[in-house]
Amino acid sequence: MLRFSLLRTGHAAVVLLGVTVVVFALMHLVPGDPVRVALGTQYTQESYEALREASGLDRPLVSQYFHYVGSALTGDLGVSFRTGEPVTLVLLERLPATVSLAFAAMVVAVGIAFPLGVYAAARQGKISDTIVRIVSQLGLSVPDFWLAILFVLLFSSTLGWLPPSGYVPLTEDPLGWLSRVIMPATAVGLVSGAIITRFVRSAVLEALGSEHVRTARAKGLRHRIVMGRHVVRNAMVPVVTVIGVQAAILMGGIIVVEVVFAWPGLGRLTFDAVSARDYPVVQGAVLLVAALFLLVSLLVDLLYGRIDPRMSLR
Amino acid sequence: MRRLSRWAGAALVSALLGACSPGTGVDRGLSKDGSGVVAAIAGEPDQLDPHRTSSYFSFEVLENTFDTLVEPDENLTMRPALAERWKVSKDRLTWTFTLREGITWQDGSKFGADDVVYSYRRIIDEKLGNAWRFEGIEHISAPDDSTVVLELDKPIYNLLSRIGGHKGLAIVNKKNVESGKIKTHPVGTGPFSVDDYNPGESVRLKANSRWWGGTPEIPSLTFRFIPEPTTAVADLEAGEVNWTDNIPPQQVERVSQNQDLKLDTAVGNDYWYLATNQKREPFGDPRVRRAIAYGIDRKAIVQATQYGNATVNQLAIPKTNPWHTAYSPYSHNPRRAAKLLAAAGVRDLKIDMLVTKEYPETVTAGQVIASQLEKIGVTVKPREVDFATWLDKQSKGEFDMLMLGWLGSQDPEDFYYAQHHTKGDFNFQKYSNSEVDRLLEEGQEETEKKARKKRYAEAARKIADDASYIYLYNPDVVQAWAPQLKGYKARSDSAVRFRDVGLTG
Numbered sequence: 098m099l100r101f102s103l104l105r106t107g108h109a110a111v112v113l114l115g116v117t118v119v120v121f122a123l124m125h126l127v128p129g130d131p132v133r134v135a136l137g138t139q140y141t142q143e144s145y146e147a148l149r150e151a152s153g154l155d156r157p158l159v160s161q162y163f164h165y166v167g168s169a170l171t172g173d174l175g176v177s178f179r180t181g182e183p184v185t186l187v188l189l190e191r192l193p194a195t196v197s198l199a200f201a202a203m204v205v206a207v208g209i210a211f212p213l214g215v216y217a218a219a220r221q222g223k224i225s226d227t228i229v230r231i232v233s234q235l236g237l238s239v240p241d242f243w244l245a246i247l248f249v250l251l252f253s254s255t256l257g258w259l260p261p262s263g264y265v266p267l268t269e270d271p272l273g274w275l276s277r278v279i280m281p282a283t284a285v286g287l288v289s290g291a292i293i294t295r296f297v298r299s300a301v302l303e304a305l306g307s308e309h310v311r312t313a314r315a316k317g318l319r320h321r322i323v324m325g326r327h328v329v330r331n332a333m334v335p336v337v338t339v340i341g342v343q344a345a346i347l348m349g350g351i352i353v354v355e356v357v358f359a360w361p362g363l364g365r366l367t368f369d370a371v372s373a374r375d376y377p378v379v380q381g382a383v384l385l386v387a388a389l390f391l392l393v394s395l396l397v398d399l400l401y402g403r404i405d406p407r408m409s410l411r
Numbered sequence: 412m413r414r415l416s417r418w419a420g421a422a423l424v425s426a427l428l429g430a431c432s433p434g435t436g437v438d439r440g441l442s443k444d445g446s447g448v449v450a451a452i453a454g455e456p457d458q459l460d461p462h463r464t465s466s467y468f469s470f471e472v473l474e475n476t477f478d479t480l481v482e483p484d485e486n487l488t489m490r491p492a493l494a495e496r497w498k499v500s501k502d503r504l505t506w507t508f509t510l511r512e513g514i515t516w517q518d519g520s521k522f523g524a525d526d527v528v529y530s531y532r533r534i535i536d537e538k539l540g541n542a543w544r545f546e547g548i549e550h551i552s553a554p555d556d557s558t559v560v561l562e563l564d565k566p567i568y569n570l571l572s573r574i575g576g577h578k579g580l581a582i583v584n585k586k587n588v589e590s591g592k593i594k595t596h597p598v599g600t601g602p603f604s605v606d607d608y609n610p611g612e613s614v615r616l617k618a619n620s621r622w623w624g625g626t627p628e629i630p631s632l633t634f635r636f637i638p639e640p641t642t643a644v645a646d647l648e649a650g651e652v653n654w655t656d657n658i659p660p661q662q663v664e665r666v667s668q669n670q671d672l673k674l675d676t677a678v679g680n681d682y683w684y685l686a687t688n689q690k691r692e693p694f695g696d697p698r699v700r701r702a703i704a705y706g707i708d709r710k711a712i713v714q715a716t717q718y719g720n721a722t723v724n725q726l727a728i729p730k731t732n733p734w735h736t737a738y739s740p741y742s743h744n745p746r747r748a749a750k751l752l753a754a755a756g757v758r759d760l761k762i763d764m765l766v767t768k769e770y771p772e773t774v775t776a777g778q779v780i781a782s783q784l785e786k787i788g789v790t791v792k793p794r795e796v797d798f799a800t801w802l803d804k805q806s807k808g809e810f811d812m813l814m815l816g817w818l819g820s821q822d823p824e825d826f827y828y829a830q831h832h833t834k835g836d837f838n839f840q841k842y843s844n845s846e847v848d849r850l851l852e853e854g855q856e857e858t859e860k861k862a863r864k865k866r867y868a869e870a871a872r873k874i875a876d877d878a879s880y881i882y883l884y885n886p887d888v889v890q891a892w893a894p895q896l897k898g899y900k901a902r903s904d905s906a907v908r909f910r911d912v913g914l915t916g
Contacts (some may be wrong), residue, residue, distance in 0.1 A: 141542060
C-alpha cells in the first residue's frame with residue numbers, strides 16, 4: 098500500500114506539472130491584459146508600462162514560466178497582481194469556506210441519493226421508480242443558480258426562516274454556520290444528488306441481477322440482509338467513484354452558488370481572479386484544485402480495497 | 412421503537428430550523444443591535460490603496476477612510492477638506508493651500524504638508540493610474556508644515572476638481588505605504604478607520620475619534636460584499652444589512668413601495684454611450700454615424716436596460732450638473748437614418764458590436780439596438796466577451812461599435828477631453844476634429860466660468876453633431892436603506908458617505 102501511495106504521488110507530481118503548463122499557456126493565450134484591468138479605464142501609456150514592468154509581465158513568457166515553476170516547488174505561488182498578497186495565503190484563507198460548503202453539499206447529495214437510488218432500484222419498473230427517475234432527471238436539468246435564487250426568495254424574503262447570505266466559520270459558531278450553509282448546500286447538493294441517485298440506482302440494479310444475490314435469496318435470507326450485505330455493498334464501487342468525482346468538483350468551488358450567497362470560497366476567488374486576469378491567483382487555485390482532485394482519487398482507490406477485498410493492494 | 416425514532420427525527424429537524432432563524436444569527440459586525448451600520452456593496456475591493464485601485468467597490472470604502480485636500484459637496488462644488496483655505500496668484504499659476512491645524516493620522520501620528528507632497532509625488536513618480544490629473548503641474552512643495560504650494564506651467568481652471576474630485580488623489584501615510592500594509596490595512600485621516608478585513612466577505616471600519624470633522628455618530632460601519640442583487644435586497648429586507656446600492660433595476664419600484672425601507676435616487680454623473688470605430692469603413696463617414704444616432708430609440712434602450720431608472724441624454728453631462736448644456740439633435744427617425752445611409756452609399760451594413768457581461772446593460776442594449784437598426788437595413792451582431800478581453804479589443808481598435816459608460820466624471824474636462832481630443836488617451840474611436848481640439852484646449856485654460864462653459868458647450872455640440880460618441884443616457888444612482896439610518900443621501904457623484912449618518916431607535 099505504501100508503494101502504491103508513493104507511486105501515485107509520483108504520478109500526481111507529473112500531472113501537476115502538466116497542469117501548470119496548460120494553465121500558464123491558457124491564461125496567457127486568452128486575450129485580456131491584467132495591467133489594463135488593474136488600471137481601469139483612465140490611465141496613460143506611461144502608467145501602463147510602469148505597472149507592466151513592476152508585475153514582471155514584460156519578460157519573455159518562457160522565463161516567466163520557469164520562474165513560476167521554480168518558486169512553486171518551494172511552496173511560493175507568487176503574489177496576487179491585484180492585492181499583492183501571497184497566493185498561498187489567499188488560497189488558504191478561502192479553503193475552509195469551500196471545504197465546509199462542499200462537505201455540507203455532499204451530506205445533502207448522498208443523503209438524498211442513497212435512499213432514493215436503492216429504493217428506485219428495488220422497485221424497478223414500478224411507478225415509484227419512474228417518479229424517482231423523473232425527479233432525478235429534473236434535478237440534473239435545473240441550474241443550481243436558479244435554485245439558489247429561488248431559495249433566497251422563498252426561505253429568506255417570503256418565509257424569513259434563513260439569513261439570505263453570509264458566512265460564519267464552522268469552528269467559531271456551528272449553529273450560525275449551519276443556518277447559512279443550508280441553502281447553498283441544498284442548492285448544490287440537489288444537483289449532485291440527482292447525478293449520484295442515477296448511479297446508485299443502476300449499480301444496485303446490476304447487483305440485484307447477479308447470481309450471488311439469487312443464491313442468497315434462495316438460501317432464504319431476509320430481504321434486508323440480502324440488500325445490506327450482498328446488494329448495496331457490491332454496488333458501492335462505482336458509487337464511491339462517482340461520489341469522489343462529485344466531491345472533488347465541489348472542492349474546486351461552486352462559483353455561481355458562492356456568488357449568490359456571498360460565500361467567500363475558492364470558486365468566487367477564482368472567478369474574480371479570472372475576470373481580472375490575476376494570473377498568479379488563477380494558477381494557484383487551479384493547481385490547488387488539481388491537487389485536491391488527485392488526493393480524492395487516491396482516497397477513492399484506497400477505499401476500493403475496503404469495500405471489495407478482492408481489489409485490495411498488497 | 413420505529414415510531415419513537417421518527418418523532419425524534421421530527422423534533423431534531425424543528426430544533427434545527429428554530430436555531431436557524433435569522434434572528435439568532437451571530438453578530439460578526441452584522442449589526443442588529445443598532446450599534447453600527449452594515450452596508451451591502453456589489454463586489455469586493457481589489458485593494459485599499461487609493462492610489463493604486465481603480466475599483467468602484469474600493470472607493471465606496473475609501474470614501475469613508477481617506478481625505479483629499481478639497482472635496483465636492485453634494486452640488487459638486489469644491490469645499491475645504493484637509494486644506495482649510497487656498498489662494499490663487501494673479502497669473503493663476505501658483506496655488507497656495509493652508510492645511511487645517513491639529514490633524515492626526517488614524518494611528519495617532521501627526522499629519523503635515525510633507526504628507527501631501529509625498530502623496531502627490533508618489534502618484535506622479537510611480538506613474539500611477541491618476542498621474543494624468545497632474546499634467547500641467549510643474550512643482551509641488553511644502554514651504555512649512557501647514558502650507559502646500561502647487562506651481563503650474565499654464566492655468567488649470569479645474570485644478571480643485573482634479574485633486575479633490577476623486578479619492579484616488581487621497582493623502583496617504585508614507586509609513587503605511589512603505590510597510591505595504593496600505594493594501595489591506597490603510598491608515599488615513601478620514602472619519603472611519605479600517606478595523607478588520609475578512610477576504611471575500613466584509614471589511615469593518617470603526618469611527619475615528621480624531622477626525623477633524625468630529626467623531627461620526629455611528630461607532631462602526633461594515634461593508635459586506637454581496638454580488639447578487641436579489642440576495643442584497645433580501646438581506647436588506649431581512650435586516651441583515653442596513654444599506655445597499657446593489658438593487659436590480661426591475662426591483663426598484665417594489666423596494667420603493669416597501670414601507671419598511673427608504674429608497675433614494677439621484678441623477679448620476681455617469682453616462683453610457685455608443686462609439687463606432689472611425690478608422691474602419693464606413694464609420695469614418697459622419698453620415699453613417701448620424702444614421703445610427705437617428706436609428707436608435709434611446710427611451711426603449713433605457714426601458715430595457717434600466718427599467719426606466721435613467722435619464723435619456725444626447726450629451727454626456729446630466730442636467731443636474733452645473734456644466735450641463737441642453738442639446739438634443741437626434742430624434743428616433745428611422746426614415747431619416749435610412750436616407751443618410753443611402754446618401755453615404757452604404758448598403759447591407761453589418762456591425763460587429765462589442766458587449767460584456769461585466770456590464771450587463773451592454774448585453775441587453777446590444778439586443779435592443781440590433782432590433783432597432785434592423786429596420787434601417789443594418790445588421791448588428793453583438794459579440795459578448797469578458798471585460799479583460801473587451802478592454803484589449805477596445806485599445807487595439809478591434810471593433811466596429813461598442814457600448815460602455817464613463818463613471819465618476821464631474822468637470823467638463825473629465826467628460827470630453829480624453830475621449831474626443833485627437834490626442835486624447837481614451838479616444839479609441841479615433842475621432843479627430845481640429846475645431847473640437849482647439850475648444851477643449853481653451854476650456855482647460857480658460858479662467859472665467861461663463862466663457863469656459865461656452866467653450867465646452869460648443870465642443871459638446873460639435874461632438875454630438877459628428878456623432879463621435881452617440882450618447883444614450885445618465886443612469887440614476889439608486890440606493891436603499893433602513894429608516895433607522897438618519898441623514899443619509901444618495902449623491903449624483905455616487906460617493907457613499909456615512910460620516911454624517913446617525914441611527915435612531
